Amino acid sequence: MPAGEKEERVTMEVTDEMLKTMEVGLAFRDYIGRISSMDFHSKATNYLVTASDDESIRLYDIQNAVCLKTINSKKYGVELVCFTTNPTLVLYSSKNGWDESLRLLSLNDNRFVRYFKGHLDRVVAMSLCYEKDSFLSGSLDRTVLLWDLRADKAQGLLRVQGRPAVSYDDQGLVFAVAYGGYVRMFDARKFEKGPFDIFSVGNDESEANMIKFSSDGRRLLLTTKAGCIHVLDSFHGNSQLATYNVKPVVTNSTLEASFSPDGNHIISGSGDGSVFAWSVRSGKKVARWGSTDSEPPLVRWAPGSLMFLTGSSELSCWVPDLSKLGSFAVTK
Numbered sequence: 001m002p003a004g005e006k007e008e009r010v011t012m013e014v015t016d017e018m019l020k021t022m023e024v025g026l027a028f029r030d031y032i033g034r035i036s037s038m039d040f041h042s043k044a045t046n047y048l049v050t051a052s053d054d055e056s057i058r059l060y061d062i063q064n065a066v067c068l069k070t071i072n073s074k075k076y077g078v079e080l081v082c083f084t085t086n087p088t089l090v091l092y093s094s095k096n097g098w099d100e101s102l103r104l105l106s107l108n109d110n111r112f113v114r115y116f117k118g119h120l121d122r123v124v125a126m127s128l129c130y131e132k133d134s135f136l137s138g139s140l141d142r143t144v145l146l147w148d149l150r151a152d153k154a155q156g157l158l159r160v161q162g163r164p165a166v167s168y169d170d171q172g173l174v175f176a177v178a179y180g181g182y183v184r185m186f187d188a189r190k191f192e193k194g195p196f197d198i199f200s201v202g203n204d205e206s207e208a209n210m211i212k213f214s215s216d217g218r219r220l221l222l223t224t225k226a227g228c229i230h231v232l233d234s235f236h237g238n239s240q241l242a243t244y245n246v247k248p249v250v251t252n253s254t255l256e257a258s259f260s261p262d263g264n265h266i267i268s269g270s271g272d273g274s275v276f277a278w279s280v281r282s283g284k285k286v287a288r289w290g291s292t293d294s295e296p297p298l299v300r301w302a303p304g305s306l307m308f309l310t311g312s313s314e315l316s317c318w319v320p321d322l323s324k325l326g327s328f329a330v331t332k
Helices: 016-020
Strands: 023-028 035-040 047-052 056-061 066-072 081-083 089-093 102-106 111-116 123-129 134-139 143-148 156-159 165-168 174-179 182-187 197-200 208-213 219-224 228-233 240-245 257-259 265-269 275-279 285-289 298-301 308-311 315-319
Touching: 016 285, 035 081, 035 298, 035 308, 047 081, 081 123, 089 123, 134 165, 174 208, 208 257, 219 257, 228 265, 240 275, 257 298, 265 298
Parallel strands: 123 165, 165 208
Antiparallel strands: 023 315, 035 047, 047 056, 056 066, 081 089, 089 102, 102 111, 123 134, 134 143, 143 156, 165 174, 174 182, 182 197, 208 219, 219 228, 228 240, 257 265, 265 275, 275 285, 298 308, 308 315
């Protein structure tokens, strides 16, 4: 692609009918233990990275259905992992209980580029800002730290009163921190002044598990340990768009959900191991896929794609069965 030329991504419209036909097209079953985290690269969208309780980090080329690399982290363990702007560099948190540093790892040569030391307890949330090479981390030590990938020391600190969930919007202008039944919105350029907006999520005061912005920044998706999936208007937070309910999480796992690329559908795990899909526009459940696994699966929708992934003890790639659809729309 010539320098300066903007990438044009073509995707098919996500519809209720299409979601109902989704089925596993590919599965990787070589995991020994639970998949604890996974992340798609925002630009090179065929690249997926996962972290597992077997203390491994794995890089996949999903388009060609191949695992490109497996890197073990036996000394530190691995809990959360995410891509940076460079698809050969990932950021990950440890799981050994004695070193809570975050690590910037080169997948090319299995080399640590930088350590980020500051948290005193397990890191439970990370969110990267691709536009500014910065990221957020939230910990059970009740702090949220703001980092620059090019610097060892944290650039800012926020103290919270509970387990935090954190997320940057795509432009890196705003970030959200959720805990204790409330979402707090911060201007990333002057976060030290405190949140510019605070709104509740109804009567759900249970532990926040994760929070995400939709790709257009207009909606927020928040999950809680009680099995609630909240869809919020990020501009008018008290305008709660929808709440969906699944089986609560009874283990130390995390309840995860993900927007479709157009933001009009949601997929979510459940405490009973199943996966659900809902339409944001109608508020109705579109599909449910059962599971024999008792852990809530991780879920990720591939950016700009009709594929989503689930992960518990195996990594499954879900695609629509187009033979069951009469026609489909293509959008740019």
